[in-house]
Amino acid sequence: MKQLKLTRILSFTSFAESTAWNRPAIPLLISLIFGILIGNARPGSIVVISIAAILTMCSILLSIIRKRPAIVSPVLLFLFLGYLSIQPWKETNLPSSHVIHHADEKKKIIAGIVLTAPVSENHRSRFTLETKTIGHGKNQSHITGKLRVTVSGEIPDLRAGDAVALKGKIRPIRNFNNPGGFDYRSHMAFSGVHAGIYTRGDQLQILEHGQIIKPFxxxxxxxxxxxxxxxxxxxxxxxxxxxxxxxxxxxxxxxxxxxxxxxxxxxxxxxxxxxxxxxxxxxxxxxxxxxxxxxxxxxxxxxxxxxxxxxxxxxxxxxxxxxxxxxxxxxxxxxxxxxxxxxxxxxxxxxxxxxxxxxxxxLVCFPPALFSISFQLSFSAVLSIVYGLSKIDLSPADRPNRWKAFRRKFLLFFLVSFFATVGTMPIVLYYFNQISxxxxxxxxxxxxxxxxxxxxxxxxxxxxxxxxxxxxxxxxxxxxxxxxxxxxxxxxxxxxxxxxxxxITPSILEICCIYILYGCLLNLIGRKPAQENLQDSPLRKKTVQLITGITIVILTADVLYWVHTRFLHDDLRVHILDVGQGNAALLEIPNGHTMLIDGGGFANNAIFDMGERVVAPFLWNKKIGTIDTVFLSHPNSDHMNGLIFIARYFHVKTFCSTDDQASSQSFLELQQTISEKGIHHPSFQELPAIQEINGVTIQILYPERSLDGSKDQQTDLNNNSLVLKITFKDRSFLFPGDVMATGEKELVANHGRGIQSTVLVAPHHGSKTSSSTSFLNTVDPEYIVISCGWKNRFGMPHQTVLNRYADLGCRVYRTDEDGCVSMTTDGTTINSN
Structure with a gap:
């Protein structure tokens, strides 16, 4: 009886006795997946693919009529159907009645039906609303589409199906556009949501309860x-x-x-x-x-x-x-x-x-499920368990006893956990950058x-x-x-x-290579059941060995590429990140030295941690786990809060800042993290005014220091910003933080043409309190990069400042429009994105 049970278990997990082509679901699934992937990456060819799908269906019908086997045609059909199935979620031309067309800076009254039960976290509630009308009275009109609603404070007792009205600004769903960042816009589009609205609890009203199907x-x-x-x-x-x-x-x-x-x-x-x-x-x-x-x-x-x-x-x-x-x-x-x-x-x-x-x-019912993290983790875990156990001989001993039976069951339990962990590890690394x-x-x-x-x-x-x-x-x-x-x-x-x-984040190529190696190693070193050994042939083993060798060569080339890119380059690379209304910049100095200037951030890290969600993924995507030097220009949340996560989870060697203090909880948390991690944090007096690292000169131009070495104190944190000039041969970059007109005047007076730079990061996000004419004329930049949030409530960059930039005749980049701005220089020329 026990032998029968174990045989049944092995039959569940063993799929080596027959090929995938004897299981039609496997090739059809693979074909559908490739079709969805191609349709997501290259959407728009609906007519051509539809014609191809129709012709393929005709071919299948012809094979059925002639009673001939159709092997390739069904696979091609599912490839085409996969491409077509994802197209509704890639549509960018939404109907004129869609709520997205009402996104502007004006508050609107929206009425609709609650689709999902509200989820509350950090004094905010979120739910999805199926919109019905916009405006009120004579100005009311019908609209369509879904909204992601965020409500601050207390809200009424909402349930899915309730009819509600609320007031707020409609904004399109946007990303932080940095390499390696999470594509939140596509994620929400796959749920049919293209816009969001923010409101307060007192601006939300329940119109009617219970417009919901009774079983739910x-x-x-x-x-x-x-x-x-x-x-x-x-x-x-x-x-x-x-x-x-x-x-x-x-x-x-x-x-x-x-x-x-x-x-x-x-x-x-x-x-x-x-x-x-x-x-x-x-x-x-x-x-x-x-x-x-x-x-x-x-x-x-x-x-x-x-x-x-x-x-x-x-x-x-x-x-x-x-x-x-x-x-x-x-x-x-x-x-x-x-x-x-x-x-x-x-x-x-x-x-x-x-x-x-x-x-x-x-995937037939909901093609976007392919891009769901939980979908990928679920099936990678199950497939790994099934395939792994098929390579393990779990046959009972000739003379079984309780101890051997217990040992076999414990081994089975351990192997299930092991194969699930190994099978999901590449995906976990890709999305979460953590190994337990x-x-x-x-x-x-x-x-x-x-x-x-x-x-x-x-x-x-x-x-x-x-x-x-x-x-x-x-x-x-x-x-x-x-x-x-x-x-x-x-x-x-x-x-x-x-x-x-x-x-660090593995690339798609690396993930594919890891899975191929994993499967090959199981085939080469796994203890196989006796019936499978009989089917092994020298050709099969040689094929597996060849695939293993090719994969190792590809992985080796990949490692060498990243070693050269990360540690052996001889150029200076500057990346001004898209962190919304804030500042963060990464400098890759020749021979692998890394420098981070500010880390962006919002007022409350509990709601959104810029370091965890934006800056860290960008660094991990570039295979960076060590930051040699971190500079904090001044302890305001939009420059500082993202650095807390960086200090906690990256190997930061030196942290440099002014001696300014802030009363915020975030500042105290950052100081505590620096202390706990043993990060070298010299005082402002100890910082060298000028230093050279691998051919790159770093100058601290501001705040000015008194005769005793301490800095001259300003009452405003913005005007106390650390101003850095980075020079590589004939090219230079100026990072002025949030310094305002008073500080700019001192910079011009004390350094004159010494602040002239090829690239200027706009002071204070392009605020009208900065970028004075005399300062801009003295810097005389060829490029200006404005780091600011899209349609931010501060009105930055100010139109007056944009006019001054235009008068200079320099090229202007904006992170809210261009995303992450990357520049590379050999010291003579600059290449920018």
């Missing part, structure tokens, strides 16, 4: 009932985890707890996916099997497992709906249901086929405790709630006990200094 209203009511029951039964971090596990409320988890789960490598437990659905499905299947096996007529007709599989679909669907049916949950539900359906259909359990079919169904070094060990604790104890017990508490709230509370108390112990262990592991490390 029942689910929402049930979610609130269960949530309130949890609030009465437990509190603190266990409550947060339980809500995430049972209700899909990941926003209930605090940032600190989430970071601990991330660092310990068990964050996947917080997102309801295949693990959770699989556990519920297994528990339901074995429960129904045990109950139905007592009915003899089902046993006689061998229908116990068939009926149990069908009945197990009900709790799976209920759990998925209760958890909100997020994309990862939807994929898991589809995959598990397809697997369960193989029982009544009496099909062989072939996981690779089930996985491919599930992915195919998801203790993830395998942490999962050995977290998955059994949370997955096999807390999740089933918590689900049981939900089932018991209508009949016996007392028993339901007891189950929740049991969850509380197990979760408290587990969370304490996770916090301890996460606090270890070696728990996790931040990494």
């Amino acid at each position: 209203l029942i689910i929402e009511s049930l979610q609130k009932t269960i949530s309130n029951h949890m609030d009465r039964s437990i509190s603190g971090e266990p409550q947060q985890i339980l809500k995430a596990l049972l209700l899909g409320d990941r926003f209930a988890v605090s940032d600190d707890l989430r970071e601990s789960f991330n660092r310990s490598g068990v964050a996947h437990i917080l997102a309801i996916s295949g693990l959770h659905i699989g556990i519920i499905a297994s528990a339901a299947f074995f429960l129904f099997t045990g109950i139905l096996s007592r009915f003899s007529f089902l046993l006689w007709k061998a229908r116990v497992q068939k009926t149990a599989a069908l009945l197990s679909i009900l709790p799976i669907l209920f759990y998925g709906l209760l958890a909100g049916m997020s994309p990862s949950t939807q994929r898991a539900v589809i995959m598990v249901i397809l697997f369960l359906m193989t029982f009544p259909m009496e099909k062989e359990h072939e996981l690779i086929n089930t996985i491919s079919l599930a992915a195919l169904l998801i 070094l203790i993830g395998l060990f942490s999962n050995l604790i977290a998955i059994p405790a949370i997955g096999f104890i807390v999740l089933p017990l918590g689900f049981l508490s939900i089932m018991l709630l209508p009949a016996s709230p007392v028993l339901s509370s007891l189950c929740i108390q049991g969850c509380d006990f197990v979760l408290s112990l587990t969370i304490d262990i996770i916090h301890f592991l996460a606090d270890l200094p070696f728990a996790a490390i931040k990494t």
